[in-house]
Amino acid sequence: MMQEQQVPTTRIQESLLTKADVSLYIQREELVHPTLSGNKWYKLKYNILKAREEGYETLLTFGGAYSNHIYATAAAGKLFGFKTIGIIRGEQAQPLNETLRFAQDCGMQLQHLSREAFQHKNDPGMIAQLQDQWGRFYLLPEGGTNLLAVRGCEEMGRQAAHYDVVCVSVGTGGTLAGVAMAMKGQNRLLGFSALKNGQFLTEEIHRLMDAYKGTVYHNFQIIDQYHFGGYAKFKPALIDFINQFNQRHRILLDPVYTGKMMFGLYDMIRQGYFSEGSRLLVIHSGGLQGIQGFNERYKNKLCIYSE
Numbered sequence: 424m425m426q427e428q429q430v431p432t433t434r435i436q437e438s439l440l441t442k443a444d445v446s447l448y449i450q451r452e453e454l455v456h457p458t459l460s461g462n463k464w465y466k467l468k469y470n471i472l473k474a475r476e477e478g479y480e481t482l483l484t485f486g487g488a489y490s491n492h493i494y495a496t497a498a499a500g501k502l503f504g505f506k507t508i509g510i511i512r513g514e515q516a517q518p519l520n521e522t523l524r525f526a527q528d529c530g531m532q533l534q535h536l537s538r539e540a541f542q543h544k545n546d547p548g549m550i551a552q553l554q555d556q557w558g559r560f561y562l563l564p565e566g567g568t569n570l571l572a573v574r575g576c577e578e579m580g581r582q583a584a585h586y587d588v589v590c591v592s593v594g595t596g597g598t599l600a601g602v603a604m605a606m607k608g609q610n611r612l613l614g615f616s617a618l619k620n621g622q623f624l625t626e627e628i629h630r631l632m633d634a635y636k637g638t639v640y641h642n643f644q645i646i647d648q649y650h651f652g653g654y655a656k657f658k659p660a661l662i663d664f665i666n667q668f669n670q671r672h673r674i675l676l677d678p679v680y681t682g683k684m685m686f687g688l689y690d691m692i693r694q695g696y697f698s699e700g701s702r703l704l705v706i707h708s709g710g711l712q713g714i715q716g717f718n719e720r721y722k723n724k725l726c727i728y729s730e
């Protein structure tokens with residue numbers, strides 16, 4: 424049902440990299456599946472297998488109106504035959520944005536909660552109320568991070584041993600924790616935070632590693648200077664970078680996660696952060712579904728150049 428996927432790894436070549444004497448590769452997980460793509464494929468994989476094994480018919484999860492996780496859960500439900508319920512933060516806007524329209528087209532039932540009520544999404548009372556309303560469901564947390572997600576993300580670290588530095592984008596830290604488990608403390612792992620004040624994530628990632636395998640690795644570092652004002656915030660410099668990167672290399676980056684990571688990495692390369700001869704691997708975690716919704720809101724700022 425969900426065999427090991429092989430995505431290409433693309434070498435990026437340009438003068439900045441030659442000048443800094445580093446080599447840069449991108450593991451193209453955005454290509455792993457057309458709708459269930461990037462890290463969300465890996466985060467959901469073992470959860471879906473478990474839900475099926477335990478006879479669940481319904482997946483329920485939480486997210487914002489543009490959430491990659493909502494989109495991926497809806498896609499997974501359609502692909503693998505589960506009903507899906509998406510509890511969405513904030514009042515419903517009409518018409519639905521691209522993300523929620525896709526989710527609904529996949530069969531996801533959407534329930535909007537006020538921002539205030541949404542904050543209580545993990546309270547036992549709230550879960551009990553949702554069960555009264557929707558019946559028995561397999562619960563996926565907002566963002567999809569749990570120990571089965573970490574297990575899936577471990578598979579994204581399969582090539583890490585061949586590189587000096589591996590880069591991932593960080594939201595909840597589940598993806599980084601999985602890749603770190605695959606690396607077993609070898610080499611270096613940089614996690615580019617999509618959130619402001621991302622340093623709290625270090626402890627959260629230690630907690631995930633410990634809960635997953637009882638081992639805590641310390642060869643990773645959260646880089647939190649490239650959030651552009653906070654989660655889903657942006658500035659013109661970020662948009663220009665994403666468009667130019669796409670134009671030069673025909674690789675799309677999303678404005679919430681992978682664009683910020685690549686911007687940050689290029690800035691660090693320019694500053695001479697990496698020693699000569701370093702081999703760098705960026706794991707592209709997907710998120711490209713967000714581009715349409717971004718362009719709906721911000722007047723087609725992001726260009727899409729194809730092959």
Ligand SMILES: *Cc1c(COP(=O)(O)O)cnc(C)c1O
Nearest residue numbers: 594595596597598680708709710
């Ligand atoms: C969800 C997401 C992330 C963050 O993953 P975490 O496991 O929550 O850290 C990173 N990149 C993309 C494209 C995502 O959709």
